[in-house]
Amino acid sequence: xxxxxxxxxxxxxxxxxxxxxxxxxxxxxxxxxxxxxxxxxxxxxxxxxxxxxxxxxxxxxxxxxxxxxxxxxxxxxxxxxxxxxxxxxxxxxxxxxxxxxxxxxxxxxxxxxxxxxxxxxxxxxxxxxxxxxxxxxxxxxxxxxxxxxxxxxxxxxxxxxxxxxxxxxxxxxxxxxxxxxxxxxxxxxxxxxxxxxxxxx
Amino acid sequence: xxxxxxxxxxxxxxxxxxxxxxxxxxxxxxxxxxxxxxxxxxxxxxxxxxxxxxxxxxxxxxxxxxxxxxxxxxxxxxxxxxxxxxxxxxxxxxxxxxxxxxxxxxxxxxxxxxxxxxxxxxxxxxxxxxxxxxxxxxxxxxxxxxxxxxxxxxxxxxxxxxxxxxxxxxxxxxxxxxxxxxxxxxxxxxxxxxxxxxxxx
Numbered sequence: 001x002x003x004x005x006x007x008x009x010x011x012x013x014x015x016x017x018x019x020x021x022x023x024x025x026x027x028x029x030x031x032x033x034x035x036x037x038x039x040x041x042x043x044x045x046x047x048x049x050x051x052x053x054x055x056x057x058x059x060x061x062x063x064x065x066x067x068x069x070x071x072x073x074x075x076x077x078x079x080x081x082x083x084x085x086x087x088x089x090x091x092x093x094x095x096x097x098x099x100x101x102x103x104x105x106x107x108x109x110x111x112x113x114x115x116x117x118x119x120x121x122x123x124x125x126x127x128x129x130x131x132x133x134x135x136x137x138x139x140x141x142x143x144x145x146x147x148x149x150x151x152x153x154x155x156x157x158x159x160x161x162x163x164x165x166x167x168x169x170x171x172x173x174x175x176x177x178x179x180x181x182x183x184x185x186x187x188x189x190x191x192x193x194x195x196x197x198x199x200x201x
Numbered sequence: 202x203x204x205x206x207x208x209x210x211x212x213x214x215x216x217x218x219x220x221x222x223x224x225x226x227x228x229x230x231x232x233x234x235x236x237x238x239x240x241x242x243x244x245x246x247x248x249x250x251x252x253x254x255x256x257x258x259x260x261x262x263x264x265x266x267x268x269x270x271x272x273x274x275x276x277x278x279x280x281x282x283x284x285x286x287x288x289x290x291x292x293x294x295x296x297x298x299x300x301x302x303x304x305x306x307x308x309x310x311x312x313x314x315x316x317x318x319x320x321x322x323x324x325x326x327x328x329x330x331x332x333x334x335x336x337x338x339x340x341x342x343x344x345x346x347x348x349x350x351x352x353x354x355x356x357x358x359x360x361x362x363x364x365x366x367x368x369x370x371x372x373x374x375x376x377x378x379x380x381x382x383x384x385x386x387x388x389x390x391x392x393x394x395x396x397x398x399x400x401x402x
Contacts, residue, residue, distance in 0.1 A: 048340045049301055063289055065296040072289035088264055088273035091292075095266040099299045100250055124325030139249045 010164035011066040081152035090151035093158040104133035109172035144181035211365035212267040282353035291352035305334035310373035345382035
């Protein structure tokens, strides 16, 4: 299978990390979304939403959306919980990640890495992002002060989804030292067998 | 079980619509998120992320996030696809809904309903939302010009998730007449057995 990916992307990294845990081989194709490479006619023909990661399975099936890709590869493995309520809780945290976490924590990191590409509309949002991102980290801190992981009491795709941008939140100006339970959880995630860092592509 | 809900919310409506299809009884508790009622100490104790819908199961388990709630109740019913790849595609569209659709189409509708509550930061974003919302509708139109539904060739929770805010996109200033495949799909969704409208709470 093929993984359309962008090396600095935490969303792409989620997929790389799960595939490393599972030992599944794939062909990685680098697509610089900051340089417009997801908006070519060929890419839009594959994924009209113009986003990486996008997976193409061996039968040609196209599957975009990082967290849907995680779910697909985790089914039938220990990385998806066995119990119905635990599967729902894993997804609950993955939807939290995409709605209440990534738009602030990942976006601020990306803009700080590429300050020249920020539009005036985006510039107007910058002052609000640290507060909203800190709220997401506080919600995580509360969960992780009570439980070692996000769902089922063990490491699952919910942890992979949230680890991807949380562990590099400092690159967006967030101070993780304020969140001791998150820091301890980051250590548990990085101790999992088969862990690979974000920058190993 | 209890459903913490807000009548005008499309996210709350998703859950009401699936529970109506399934004929599952519940106690609905109205929480006006626009009036700050999700930020009381009692609500935050239940869901630190301060959002409706939030479900409390009979055993006290708390499950937030509209699309995770849909997944939970759909498991084992025809509303979740049977095949692994189709389940992943349903989730792919549900993550699309939360990341690329709701933040523009639902947010613009909410702001137009409550213009007095918009902050200056939000006001700065208003000019960008129509373009981004229209892009989401174009991605949907492309899918629905080729397929009758979003996953598995039939009505699933992916359709429920996307129908909730799409069918009232006009209230946010979007002109659905530009999207004939979406309009035809709205008709198919509304013809499903057990369908209930957004305003019947």
